[in-house]
Amino acid sequence: xxxxxxxxxxxxxxxxxxxxxxxxxxxxxxxxxxxxxxxxxxxxxxxxxxxxxxxxxxxxxxxxxxxxxxxxxxxxxxxxxxxxxxxxxxxxxxxxxxxxxxxxxxxxxxxxxxxxxxxxxxxxxxxxxxxxxxxxxxxxxxxxxxxxxxxxxxxxxxxxxxxxxxxxxxxxxxxxxxxxxxxxxxxxxxxxxxxxxxxxxxxxxxxxxxxxxxxxxxxxxxxxxxxxxxxxxxxxxxxxxxxxxxxxxxxxxxxxxxxxxxxxxxxxxxxxxxxxxxxxxxxxxxxxxxxxxxxxxxxxxxxxxxxxxxxxxxxxxxxxxxxxxxxxxxxxxxxxxxxxxxxxxxxxxxxxxxxxxxxxxxxxxxxxxxxxxxxxxxxxxxxxxxxxxxxxxxxxxxxxxxxxxxxxxxxxxxxxxxxxxxxxxxxxxxxxxxxxxxxxxxxxxxxxxxxxxxxxxxxxxxxxxxxxxxxxxxxxxxxxxxxxxxxxxxxxxxxxxxxxxxxxxxxxxxxxxxxxxxxxxxxxxxxxxxxxxxxxxxxxxxxx
Numbered sequence: 288x289x290x291x292x293x294x295x296x297x298x299x300x301x302x303x304x305x306x307x308x309x310x311x312x313x314x315x316x317x318x319x320x321x322x323x324x325x326x327x328x329x330x331x332x333x334x335x336x337x338x339x340x341x342x343x344x345x346x347x348x349x350x351x352x353x354x355x356x357x358x359x360x361x362x363x364x365x366x367x368x369x370x371x372x373x374x375x376x377x378x379x380x381x382x383x384x385x386x387x388x389x390x391x392x393x394x395x396x397x398x399x400x401x402x403x404x405x406x407x408x409x410x411x412x413x414x415x416x417x418x419x420x421x422x423x424x425x426x427x428x429x430x431x432x433x434x435x436x437x438x439x440x441x442x443x444x445x446x447x448x449x450x451x452x453x454x455x456x457x458x459x460x461x462x463x464x465x466x467x468x469x470x471x472x473x474x475x476x477x478x479x480x481x482x483x484x485x486x487x488x489x490x491x492x493x494x495x496x497x498x499x500x501x502x503x504x505x506x507x508x509x510x511x512x513x514x515x516x517x518x519x520x521x522x523x524x525x526x527x528x529x530x531x532x533x534x535x536x537x538x539x540x541x542x543x544x545x546x547x548x549x550x551x552x553x554x555x556x557x558x559x560x561x562x563x564x565x566x567x568x569x570x571x572x573x574x575x576x577x578x579x580x581x582x583x584x585x586x587x588x589x590x591x592x593x594x595x596x597x598x599x600x601x602x603x604x605x606x607x608x609x610x611x612x613x614x615x616x617x618x619x620x621x622x623x624x625x626x627x628x629x630x631x632x633x634x635x636x637x638x639x640x641x642x643x644x645x646x647x648x649x650x651x652x653x654x655x656x657x658x659x660x661x662x663x664x665x666x667x668x669x670x671x672x673x674x675x676x677x678x679x680x681x682x683x684x685x686x687x688x689x690x691x692x693x694x695x696x697x698x699x700x701x702x703x704x705x706x707x708x709x710x711x712x713x714x715x716x717x718x719x720x721x722x723x724x725x726x727x728x729x730x731x732x733x734x735x736x737x738x739x740x741x742x743x744x745x746x747x748x749x750x751x752x753x754x755x756x757x758x759x760x761x762x763x764x765x766x767x768x769x770x771x772x773x774x775x776x777x778x779x780x781x782x783x784x785x786x787x788x789x790x791x792x793x794x795x796x797x798x799x800x801x802x803x804x805x806x807x808x809x810x811x812x813x814x815x816x817x818x819x820x821x822x823x824x825x826x827x828x829x830x831x
Contacts, residue, residue, distance in 0.1 A: 288333040290540045291491050291820060296813075299330065304477075304547045311472040319468050320438050323548065327445035331411065338410045341380070342445065348376060349420040350440045356427040357434065366428055373424045381417045384409055389633035412451045414630055416444055418579055423458050425583060432458050439465050448544035452537055452826055454555035454575035460775055464550050472549055478801050479771050480546030485809045486764045487539030488816035491826070494754060495532035496819075501747035502526045502692070509701045510694060515739050516712045519705035521747045523685040526692045528754040530827050531560060534573070537826045539764045542774055554774035557765060560758045563669075563676035565647040565683055566655075574776070576630075580623050588619035616652055621645040635696035643687040677759070717741025761793070768799045 288295050303326045310318045332339045352373035356366060382390075384407055391404040423443075426432045443461050444450075505522040508514050514522075538556040545552045559571035569577050592615040621642065628641020662668045669676075689706065693699035704710060712734050719726060719736040729735075765773050799805055 288330055289825060290537065290544070291488060291816070291826070293817070293820060296488075296817065299326075300544060300547075307548055308472050311469040316466070316469050317438070320442050320465060323468075324438060324441045324445065327442065327447040327450060330447040331445060331450060334411050335408070341410055341413075342416065345377070345380060345416065345420065346441060346444050349373065349424060350437055352376075353424055353427040353432065353440075356424065357430070357432060370424055370428045374421055377417045377421050377424075381413055383407070384413055386629075386633045415453050415455055416450065418576075418630075419444060419455050422455070422579060422583065426458060433462060435462055435465075446545070446550070448541045448550075449552055452541075453573070454538070454541070454553050455579050456553060456575070460553060461550075468549065470549070475771065475801070476546050476549050479768060479773065479799070480543045481813075482768065482799055482805060482809050483539045483543030483546060483764060483773065485543070485812035485816065486767075487536040487541075487543060489812040490532045490536030490539065492816045492819035494757070495529050495536055498525050498529035498532075498750065498754070501743060501750065502529060504743075506692060506694070506698065506702070509705075510698045513701065513710055514705050515715075515737050516705055516708055516710070517714065517744050518739055519689075519702050521744060521751065522692075522702060523689050523706055524751050524755070525747060527560075527681075527685045527688045528751055528758065530688070530691075531758060532754065533827045535763070542764075546773075551772060551775050554765065554777040557777070558758070558763045560681060560684075560755075561677065562680050563673045565644065565651045565680055568680055568684060569644075569648070576627070580627055584626060585619050585623040588622065589615050592619065612653070612656070617649045620648050620652070624648065631691070636690040636693045636699045639696065639699065640687050640690045643683075643690070647683050647687075711735075713737035713739075715739045715741035715744050718745065762797055766794055767797050771799065 288299060290296075307319060307322060307326075310322055328339060328343075331342060352369060355361070355369055356373075361369075387407060388404040391402050394400065395402055423432065439462060442465060443456070443458060446456075446461075449456055502522050502525040505514060505518045508518070509522075535556050541555075542552050553575055555574050557571045557574065559568050562568035562571055592611075596611045596615060624641045624645030625638065626641070627644070628637045628639070631637050631640070658668070659665055686703070686706065689702040690696070690699035693702060714722075714729070714734060714736060716736040716738060718741040719729075722729065765777050769777075
């Protein structure tokens with residue numbers, strides 16, 4: 288069941304909210320949790336009821352292992368052996384359903400064999416609930432999980448607003464809310480939740496989905512042949528903006544749906560295209576995934592390498608700053624982003640996407656270390672060159688997105704070579720003939736006309752420009768609702784908000800507050816979103 292579907296918006300969500308609010312009047316925590324568990328499993332089983340067995344077995348196994356890990360008196364060796372088995376169980380499930388075909392492809396490429404992996408349907412949300420439960424096991428092993436019942440755990444894993452595509456929630460941020468779940472019902476929560484949901488639906492249907500009309504045909508053409516320079520740029524920027532507003536819309540709808548039940552989810556998306564560096568980008572894009580990868584992969588690797596460096600210093604060995612940078616920062620970053628790429632998808636193109644981001648992050652970290660040695664006033668330098676940082680980050684993200692969107696590595700390479708002008712730089716003939724005196728000058732520097740659609744390039748370019756202005760210069764939904772705790776981990780900006788590049792007047796004008804004006808805007812956004820639902824348009828992150 289999709290958030291942007293008639294059955295969810297007109298039936299499932301309003302009925303679920305209404306029944307939950309009726310139950311909450313009796314202040315029955317168990318009844319409220321039980322109903323949320325039932326509704327969430329129904330939501331998940333709507334797609335394929337058979338996979339309810341998979342997620343149920345996964346929850347039972349992880350809850351049992353987590354309970355054993357929290358048991359007092361368990362030897363350290365036994366605890367870590369049990370943790371290893373629990374993590375291996377989760378990775379095994381994920382590997383079978385998601386990576387069996389990719390591993391077979393790698394084996395065939397290396398060995399020359401032609402093995403065939405049987406068709407296995409990827410269960411919805413398996414990447415998300417697997418990581419969530421791995422974090423639960425690790426936190427249980429180090430005594431960071433409070434004791435709770437199985438019903439709480441079921442809702443923790445399956446709560447439908449965050450089940451399918453995140454955010455990846457932590458046990459410690461959800462269980463306190465579940466303990467007082469019946470008290471979370473209020474008019475403000477309903478109003479804030481409905482506003483967030485309406486904003487998200489509008490982003491999805493009116494901003495994200497239409498870009499596909501310009502992007503998809505170019506990728507289809509690249510899969511079978513060569514594309515032009517401008518086509519590659521439209522596809523690159525267009526898909527970056529498409530997934531930006533698609534994921535932003537989903538994040539808003541997830542926050543809004545959860546808020547209607549009095550649950551505040553962690554922030555997962557905070558205007559990443561306003562980032563002035565790739566490090567800043569990953570602090571804004573899929574924030575809870577970054578949090579997971581940092582806490583459970585990058586940090587342990589980096590700490591281990593740092594300790595080894597400290598031992599070398601104690602033994603009076605030469606420190607070697609470059610060596611320490613590589614071992615404590617560069618290599619953990621590359622491995623973490625490699626795993627991020629593989630988590631997003633089973634294919635060479637996702638590995639390339641992850642490694643590209645890893646290289647950009649390593650370069651960014653190296654630049655931050657070198658900058659104080661080059662300039663006297665670091666803060667003044669960063670303020671002055673912030674626009675250049677935003678542009679460079681945007682170009683880096685767009686280039687990597689070529690592979691993220693591609694169906695395979697070969698298509699991604701065709702897109703990348705066209706983007707950098709390897710196939711030459713051309714302009715559609717329909718545009719070229721209207722350039723007047725510029726034609727001779729362009730021909731003189733080697734830019735010729737081609738037979739691609741000039742109108743599609745022109746309209747696609749204008750649409751992308753409009754979306755880019757919205758992404759860069761307008762306040763996001765968190766800014767609009769900043770006075771009403773829209774998400775965990777989001778703090779109200781103090782003074783001038785550096786993200787709102789127009790002015791604070793616009794931010795104040797668009798600030799949400801209960802009343803007639805926002806009621807009309809919310810109703811209008813919902814109406815427009817509902818009228819724009821045409822066919823099946825899944826959220827791009829649901830495939831992971």
